[in-house]
Amino acid sequence: MTTIQAPTRRRAGVLPSLCIGLAVVAALFAIDAFAPALFPADLPTRAQDGLTLALSVLIEALPFVTLGVVLSIAVQVWLPDGVIERILPTAGWARRAVLSLLGMFIPVCECGNVPFARGLLMRGLGPSDALAFLVAAPIVNPIVILTTHQAFGWSDGILVARLLGGYAIANLVAWLYSRHPDPQRMLTDRFAQTCEVVINEPGSRGRRSIAQLVVELRAVMPALIIGSALAGAVQVLVPRDALVAIGSNPVLSIVAMMLLAVTVAICSNVDAFFALSFASTFSPGSLVAFLLVGPVVDLKMIALMRTTFTWRVLAGIVVVVILSAFAIGIGVNLLV
Numbered sequence: 001m002t003t004i005q006a007p008t009r010r011r012a013g014v015l016p017s018l019c020i021g022l023a024v025v026a027a028l029f030a031i032d033a034f035a036p037a038l039f040p041a042d043l044p045t046r047a048q049d050g051l052t053l054a055l056s057v058l059i060e061a062l063p064f065v066t067l068g069v070v071l072s073i074a075v076q077v078w079l080p081d082g083v084i085e086r087i088l089p090t091a092g093w094a095r096r097a098v099l100s101l102l103g104m105f106i107p108v109c110e111c112g113n114v115p116f117a118r119g120l121l122m123r124g125l126g127p128s129d130a131l132a133f134l135v136a137a138p139i140v141n142p143i144v145i146l147t148t149h150q151a152f153g154w155s156d157g158i159l160v161a162r163l164l165g166g167y168a169i170a171n172l173v174a175w176l177y178s179r180h181p182d183p184q185r186m187l188t189d190r191f192a193q194t195c196e197v198v199i200n201e202p203g204s205r206g207r208r209s210i211a212q213l214v215v216e217l218r219a220v221m222p223a224l225i226i227g228s229a230l231a232g233a234v235q236v237l238v239p240r241d242a243l244v245a246i247g248s249n250p251v252l253s254i255v256a257m258m259l260l261a262v263t264v265a266i267c268s269n270v271d272a273f274f275a276l277s278f279a280s281t282f283s284p285g286s287l288v289a290f291l292l293v294g295p296v297v298d299l300k301m302i303a304l305m306r307t308t309f310t311w312r313v314l315a316g317i318v319v320v321v322i323l324s325a326f327a328i329g330i331g332v333n334l335l336v
Contacts, residue, residue, distance in 0.1 A: 054229045062111075069115040069217060071106060073209050096132035096174040099125075100167055102136030110138035110268050110295045114304040118191070121308070127186045132174035132242035135321070136307070138165030138268040138295030148291065151272035156284035156336045162291045165328040169292065173320050177313070191308045226303050253286035254329040258322060268295035285333035292325040 088095045106116065117130040138144070140163060152158040168333050180186060257278070266274050275287045295301070297318045305314055 050233050054233070058225060064255055068113075069213060071112070071116045071119065073119070073213060092128075092178055093171075093175070095128060096171055096178070099129055099132040100136035100170045100174070101140060102133050102244065103139075103141035106137065106141075110301050111304065113137045114301075118194075118308055121187070121191075126178070127183045127309070128178035128180070128314075130308075131177055131317070131330045132170050134170075135173050135296050135317070136167055136170030138301075139163065139292070140170075143269045144272075144295075147269055147270040151276045151332045152279075152287075158284055158291070158322040161332050162290045162329060165288065165292050165325070166295075169296075169321055169324045172324060173317055176316070176320065186309055186313045188306070188308060188310055250283050250285065250333045252328070253282045254289045254326055254333075257282055257286040257290040257329075258293045258325060261290045262298050264294070265300040266294060271295070283329075283333050284336050285329035285331070288332050289325040291331035292328065293321060296321050321322060 085187060088098060106113075113134055117134045120133065121127065121130050145159070147165065148159050148162055154160075177183075177186065184192075202292070257275075261271075275290050278290075279287060302314055302318070305317075309317075325333070
């Protein structure tokens, strides 16, 4: 357990987001000017496609984010004091192992998991405990299990590899960050300020719920919009044919599908059906890698997690998840 302390560093402004947006626009014009044959469609068509994709990601994620915020409020405001402490084991490894399975009871997709994890942090759980839930829940939950089974059945061990791999990666990430010398420095200043506002909010539970609703939506919605916009932009900047062309290589296919998982930002509840469209071209290991990476470190999810964790923590999570998914994908290719 940990206590969120007041921030000591300055809050970041909007300049990085504006720079990213300008860089994407500049890249679109540069590609259109210097490599017009790289894409079959012209620039206005690709820009429209990117906007459509961004809006589809945003609309798909919005209900789950809202549900996650509601669950976060339920945990922070309405759950009696001491309930979480009594339920969870005291040993760190056992507590993280249990939290990794919490998604079986709260299947709200990766977008809604971020607000819920924020609620757990506000109730006193440590950052590594929240990460155990945050990484595992988008994969180890009943909806994802059903959709993945419906898409692939038991063929090539894809379902089993996804579930066991997701659970193992979550506990690996959580264990690594449980050894952080200063867990408070894993969290952003803005999240610490949010905790100060929510925890110290006077009045009834209803008033505190409204206050947290406003605070959480103000924190999460800009990140969701930026993440969705980046996902749409990257999809029109990266030629899809270039990724599909290397699908037959057992190693490069894994790399290609992980890159695709980062960019397309599909909800983990339905990403198995998207992966199924590549089953005839890509190896089973590459499909497993796609299904492990996408729910945790796609552009939308990174933007959402940035509301809570620092860039250094996010970089470490991305590295661990990608390397672990690559190793699991290689193992699946060797076994099937």
